Amino acid sequence: MNPAVNESDSILNQYSFEVEGGNFNAAGTVSTRIKSLLKQNGLSDDVVRKSAIVSYEAEINIVSYARKGTINLIVTSHAVVIEVVDEGPGIPNIELAMEQGYSTANQQIREMGFGAGMGLHNIKSYSDKFDISSEVDKGTFLKMIIARNNSKKD
Ligand SMILES: Nc1ncnc2c1ncn2[C@@H]1O[C@H](COP(=O)(O)OP(=O)(O)OP(=O)(O)O)[C@@H](O)[C@H]1O
Numbered sequence: 001m002n003p004a005v006n007e008s009d010s011i012l013n014q015y016s017f018e019v020e021g022g023n024f025n026a027a028g029t030v031s032t033r034i035k036s037l038l039k040q041n042g043l044s045d046d047v048v049r050k051s052a053i054v055s056y057e058a059e060i061n062i063v064s065y066a067r068k069g070t071i072n073l074i075v076t077s078h079a080v081v082i083e084v085v086d087e088g089p090g091i092p093n094i095e096l097a098m099e100q101g102y103s104t105a106n107q108q109i110r111e112m113g114f115g116a117g118m119g120l121h122n123i124k125s126y127s128d129k130f131d132i133s134s135e136v137d138k139g140t141f142l143k144m145i146i147a148r149n150n151s152k153k154d
Pocket residue numbers: 057061062064065066086088089090091097098102103104105113114115116117118119120121140
């Protein structure tokens with residue numbers, strides 16, 4: 001059993017994607033793939049939308065700040081779980097990084113249209129459960145859980 005999910009949940013599908021740091025040409029391809037896989041899995045528009053937003057923000061952060069990372073997507077009977085682990089500089093002050101408007105984005109990142117300091121805040125607000133941990137000079141780990149609305153058809 002994957003530790004990401006509750007014991008009452010059954011895993012329906014899981015996928016893993018690699019993200020390359022610094023490659024802005026490919027930025028967004030993993031979250032686009034996640035969006036289409038979740039549609040194929042029959043998830044509601046609302047869950048697909050939230051999952052696409054959080055995975056996009058996490059993917060852009062890997063591209064912007066880390067050397068490389070992995071995004072794991074787990075579809076369970078009750079939720080979409082997105083785990084993101086990267087190898088990179090880590091985040092020295094998570095509380096500060098979570099603040100709206102705080103950004104260390106350099107000129108290149110800002111020219112690409114990123115660096116508003118909203119990514120982590122949005123990830124947290126679109127997730128039903130959000131965990132973040134980081135070790136300086138090692139990397140960062142995020143876990144987002146987006147609950148499925150099971151009332152209609154599951
Ligand atoms: N994976 C990461 N590795 C290292 N530092 C990170 C990582 N993700 C975020 N950070 C740090 O946290 C800050 C805030 O991240 P956040 O995603 O909220 O905003 P941003 O990336 O600066 O701008 P935006 O996401 O709005 O384009 C970043 O500027 C960076 O300093």
